[in-house]
Amino acid sequence: MIRQENIDIRKYTTFNVPAICDFFVEVSNLNELKEALDFSKNKNIPVLFIGGGSNILFIKPFHGLVIKVNLKGIEEKIDEDDKHILITAKAGENWDAFVHYCTSRNYGGLENLSLIPGNVGTSPIQNIGAYGAEMKDTFHQLKALNISTYEIEVFDAESCKFGYRDSYFKNEGKNKYVIIEVTFKLTTKKHNLKISYGDIKEELLKKEIYEPTLANIRNQVIEIRKRKLPDPAIMGNAGSFFKNPIISIAQLENIQKKYPEIPYYKISNQLVKLPAAWLIEFAGWKGKKEGNVGVHKNQSLVLVNLGDANGKEIYDLSKSIIEDVNKIFNIQLEREVNIIL
Ligand SMILES: Cc1cc2nc3c(=O)[nH]c(=O)nc-3n(C[C@H](O)[C@H](O)[C@H](O)COP(=O)(O)OP(=O)(O)OC[C@H]3O[C@@H](n4cnc5c(N)ncnc54)[C@H](O)[C@@H]3O)c2cc1C
Structure with a gap:
């Protein structure tokens, strides 16, 4: 784990504005995360977590430690009812790569949320949403490390208090926890497709796709998003x-x-x-x-x-x-x- 001092981390954010921080570290496992937290406690400086940096704006230098959460891994578990799968991704997995992983295996529920930037561990924070779907629709549970006690706590949907672009972690839970993994409950058959929102249905029909697969919906959402939204790599x-x-x-x-x-x-x-x-x-x-x-x-x-x-x-x-x-x-x-x- 390499700790850097007094650096500009703009390349880790999508606004690409100056983002000077006193200390910066990337952590890829729990021990490194705790070590980084110990460092901030010993120095008595604030901590800021960062995932994909796509929902953050630095307006002045941050006098503390920025921790980039890079925990990786995906695990699957068949649910008891055999129509669902429980799938757990570590916080540092890229969100869209995870959506692709699921749709390509015919696990349904995340396809409308394709191409949203950022990481899996950040998706519950503002309950990401797009094209008639929200993360909370398929959320099962998450695990978060309590920053004071270092206990790992499990949060179900109710304790996450999801709202429109909102959750417990944006309010009372802010600065108290770091999310380390999220589990989703996805369909393996009889998917509940949401295509009536925006132009999805019309565009699929234009392509003569009458019974869309998860991959069809994902590709359509990607196509529409690319047309409508500026690419942060360019602007x-x-x-x-x-x-x-x-x-x-x-x-x-x-x-x-x-x-x-x-x-x-x-x-x-x-x-x-x-x-x-x-x-x-x-x-x-x-x-x-x-x-x-x-x-x-x-x-x-x-x-x-x-x-x-x-x-x-x-x-x-x-x-x-x-x-x-x-x-x-x-x-x-x-x-x-x-x-x-
Ligand atoms: C082009 C573009 C399109 C977008 N479209 C959508 C959209 O359709 N729908 C939508 O909902 N959002 C959208 N977003 C916003 C953004 O992609 C999401 O909010 C995403 O979930 C942010 O993830 P991130 O990993 O980049 O978060 P970051 O920006 O890295 O962090 C966001 C917040 O979470 C905190 N944080 C980071 N990691 C953790 C952690 N592990 N534990 C606790 N706190 C943490 C940070 O301190 C910060 O306060 C879009 C952004 C862009 C650039």
């Missing part, structure tokens, strides 16, 4: 920068008096979800550039590094967008990306 970004706001129906009715065209999606008898992308576009930000940063021309939820930005420039852009949307609609957009202050 730094962290996917959606903002969450879709959830508001009450009373609040919606109030907004509709002035903006009857506002789109919404009913999620309960009291609540609706609004597309943040629409609000941002309405506020005039889609495709707008400000110096080194901008809002992507095809997807206004995505803030981009146009070449040589620093994290503060991206953060300030997000602040201006939040203020403008708030002025127009009286809605406070929430950031999805983890900001390292």
